[in-house]
Amino acid sequence: MIDAFLQLMNPSLLALTLAGVSLGIIWGALPGLSTTMAMGLLIGLSAGLSQEASICFMLGVYTGSVFGGAISAVLINIPGTPDAVPTMIEGHQLAQRGEGGQALGMSIAASFVGGSIGIVLLITLIPLILTFALNFRSWEMFWLAVIGIMVSGSMAAGSMPLKGWIAGWIGLLVSLVGLDSIHAVPRFTFGSFMLFDGVSYVAILIGLFGLAEILRTLPSKDTPTIPSKVGRLMPRFGLLMRFAPSAVRSGVLGTFIGAIPGAGANVASFLAYDIGRRRAKPEEKAKWGKGSYEALVCAETSNNANIGGSMLPTLALGIPGNAAAAALLAALTLKNVSVGPTIELDHPGLIYFIYGALIIANFMMYLAAFALIAPCVKLFSLPRGVLMPLIIPVCVIGAYAVKLSMFDVWVMFAAGAAGWLLTIFHFPVAPVVLGVILGPLADENLRRSLLVFDDKSIGFVLSQWIGTGLMICVSLVVIEGLLRAMRSAKGNDAEYAAQNLEGTRNV
């Protein structure tokens, strides 16, 4: 660990972490530009960096962008990232009372505490998970990949998990294009050599989270830009101490939610916010929704703790905790880093380097946040019609940079168009990414395990208790999803109709 810190003290790595954090904060603060979008687009940018530099930069972006959403949420009542919605509800109320600076100061402090809780739990829990994960063989890895896609689908599609699973399966099919990993037989390549290497997941990631978002939001005629004064920023550690139990509870919750594939910082912040409200003292509960500092602490600690949590399955199992972690995984894969149970054997010391980089990024986030709030406020005045087009060439460069291939740029464009169509048909996009990333893992491990089980009985297969346990988990995810869908079908229909019927053309 000390070696890793000494390595991280390299000025160029520190500068890159700071650059990543700063870019992340600004990106996160801009309404409509999410953490996943930042991570996806900047993979291309990190392609030219060394392995260490790329890790520092991407973790900086991740840490910065999760916090960045709070700035616009508090000051202009628009959450920069989806997880900042609870922060917006409370923070903007405080800003309207002239406490915007204090609310932001509190958000920065809470984010720092949340990030620290996530990192501590990551460092504590990862050795346990790694020890356990070393027992995972092909059969178990196959089921783990399936769980990752299923849970992600289940979480992303809310009341209709079927659509999430379909999205995951689409991603899985896309990942199977190219030469198969065992016999090198070309699959679904239509005779094109360009497809022999498969479809670039970086291009897909950029298309789904970058271009699709541009296609969705740029034509929208909403003009929600309302610049506001910041006031004096005050880090409220004193006040934060008053809400220490809420901060710790939300931090732990955020970390564990982050470890569930598909459950991102938005789920963490909403859940922590809701649990915080239920557990708050009556006098504090009365302030909830009208400008409560405790609510702000709950939301901000949990969404930043989510970063450490999402790293748990990503590093220990190779299963990304959320779409942003999937982007990080893609960036690591580009640098020939194979994460998973054998990470310590394959890349000795790397895990400590990642811990160190996260800790440094968290500290830099705290410092950079104060410096960047004023420039961010200036950027809020940019109309969407200016901001979103500027991202188009970044998408193009990001997709092109990985293999210097225009084919990948077209893949990105196709993925963007597909992502836009998916949103029109109310399908989630995050499970597609999980499917694309986990598909090759599922494919290779399924066939390897079937070869091992070739002359074995069903009893032998079921005696592989971890695999059987994972199979049961998959069944439970499916059953829970179906029950949830059936339960909510009626209510959601009524809600959907109510939302759309007024001034609506029905047939």
Added chain:
Amino acid sequence: MKSEHVDEIKFEGEDAHAGYAAPFLDLIAAAFLLAIATLVVVASLLLPVPGELATAPGLLPFLTAVSLGGMAILLAVSAIQRRRTGTPLMMFAPGEVSEQMRAVPLAAAIAIYIAGLQWLAFQTHLQVAGVHYVLSAFEPLTILALSAIMRVYWGGPLLAIVAIATGWTLVLSIVFQKIFQIPLPGGF
């Protein structure tokens, strides 16, 4: 996005829209998915099997496509059931269709921009104040594409649009060429 009451909070995110759609949309999606699943099933059965069946390259594609087909049928059944219980076949929020239609020319403009980068690629080496700089199709095409898109979707003064497009293109070009040392598309 905006809510004054805590009880009205809903999960938001890139996938906030995900879930129930109008039955008509679900039926179209189901038909498309079923067609894709059928094609993949056929294509995976046609793939060669060099070793045992357990390691057949078409095994997972086949299983995935079959289960995708099953899910597509479930989606269609759910849409039909919802229609039967009184959900309108098609529902559009005010302005929803026109907004979606505005995305089509945008997608076309981006496609033309990418095609331009591919087919009009050129590269010129320049010395600007003693610094080597590579000018490729990326710079003029990006300025042109950004200006056109901003003109349509923002509508600000032309001079400001061109200045922003030029400034941003040069920033990207210099940062990627000189700092990240990544060649830009539109060159060789």
